[in-house]
Amino acid sequence: MKIKYEFATETVEVEVSAEMYALHMELNRVEYNNNHRETRRHISLDTGLEHSEWLRSYDSDVYQQIAAEEDAANIRAAIDALSDSQKDLIQKIFDEGMSIKDYAEACGVKPSAISHRIRTIRNNLKEILK
Known part of the structure; x- marks a missing residue:
């Protein structure tokens, strides 16, 4: 043979x-x-870059996503605790992009008054989110 x-x-x-x-x-x-x-359950590192996602850990992504969702829920709850006029100010300036000057004119006050209200809202949110 x-x-x-x-x-x-x-x-x-x-x-x-x-x-x-x-x-x-x-x-x-x-x-x-x-x-x-x-070796049947192992993946060779020589298989190329197309398999690089196998090396990535997904745990941190999941934890970051859960933390971000919890933060967003806490922020929504804190905003709900504000007065209606404060919620309106936040919506107009931060969500809709209205300028402080335009909002002040619509309310009939000076822009510095609106800046002061925004500072007050930020301080209130900081206290609520502690």
């Missing part, structure tokens, strides 16, 4: 007895099974 060895530049065949051939085949099977058992 012949055992065939393939190298990078050549192929060699060796004539062996049936007994040696059976032993060779058994050792190859055992080596294959051991290698398969040890």
